[in-house]
Amino acid sequence: MRLTAPRIQPVRDEELTPDQKEQLEPFGGRVLNIFRTLVREPKAMRGFMGWGNYILSRRNGLPAREREIVILRIGYLCKSGYEWTQHVPIGERSGLTRDEIERIKQGADAPGWSEADQALLRAADELHHDQFITDATWALLGKHFDQKQQMDVVFTAGQYTQVSMMLNSFGVQLDEGQTLDPDLKGF
Template structure:
């Protein structure tokens, strides 16, 4: 984690105004409003727009299978040194079919020996988008060997969304939710 305390404090339940309450009501119905959303609702109009796009990226409208989507999200979160993002999506990735060994290998990247060619292409694309905001022709060709045009678009959409999320989390100082533990590789960033 880059900051040990929030720059923008998350709101407690009793602090939500009517607009904020409307945004978090579906989350409250499931029993938990995460710190990311408790922070975002300080800007309700931005939160609504963010949630609309974020819901696309995390939904079945995104044609990447959940496991592959999580490879992209976790690689971007790790490259952005976003402890909050990494922590949240490690849990989601494991539920989406990644193994603990694969999650650990995401930190290494495409050159870890365990990756299939499709997974390695996702990791290379994530690296290139992070470092140069562009997927090179060889990496695009590798992606196209395994994924449709729409899925390749969704790789870019997913990497872009989670770059933005990581920037927000890091800059606002969103802290882990109760019960979570920060990965030691992301301490001190």
Template sequence: MRLTKPRIAPVAEGDWTDEQRELVAPMADRGAILNIFRTFLNKPAAMKGFLGWGSYILSKKNSLPAREREIVILRIGYLCKAGYEWTQHVPIGQRAGLTDAEIARIKAGADAPGWSAADAALIRATDDLHHQQFVTEPSWADLLKHFDQGQAMDLVFTAGQYTQVSMLLNSFGVQLDEGQTLDPDLKGF
């Protein structure tokens, strides 16, 4: 975590406007409203746009299978040192089929022993995007050995979305939700 307290405080439920209540109503129906969304309530119009694009990235409309999508999201979260993002997506990745060993290996990158060629290609392309804001020709060619063009596009969309999310979380100081524990590798950034 970059900050030990919020720069932008989550909006307390008692202070919500009708517009803010409307934005979080679907989340409230499913359970607790996460700190990320309580924080984003400070800018309802931005939150509305954010939710629209995020819905695509996390839906079945994204042609990357959920497991592969979570590899990309977790790798970006780790590279951006976004403790909140990592903490939220580890259980999502597990539900999508990632093992604890694979999740730990995401931190080590594409050359860590044990990755399939397809998984390594995903991670290399994600690393390119993080470091160069561009997928290099060798990485793109490798990616297309395992994924079709639409899936390669969705990898870029996903990495871009979660780079933005990581920037927002880190800059706003969004703190972990109740009951969550920060990965020790993401402390002190």
């Protein structure tokens, strides 16, 4: 975690305005710190949630496992302990093994990746480092993913770069019961 305390405090239940309550209502009982923080600005959260819901829905052309490869790689590259911690179990539910999740940290050159998985990891790396996918990586993606899926790789990486920037800068802390991955301590 980059910060040991929030810069922007999550909203407590007793502080919620009617607009904030409306924004958090779909989450039911347990509301994660990310949403308790973002709801400080309910109009911004409303817009953010629209795009985020696309990325995490079946409207995103990437299968859930492949989407989580991109999300986890971006979260790791952005040194976002909160993002990584939230998406590890989502990745597992989406079909990633514990070993694969650990190898995401190493990137496309770690042994054991399929060519399609390597393409996703390389695309995430290139987008993170240069905000551009090279022709070689684009062609490799095209061997395994259709045009919509290629676009959704970029959309997903962009969304989770933004999420990581918010989490890191706002100092969103892990939710109760979560443990930070040791490889993300000290960032």
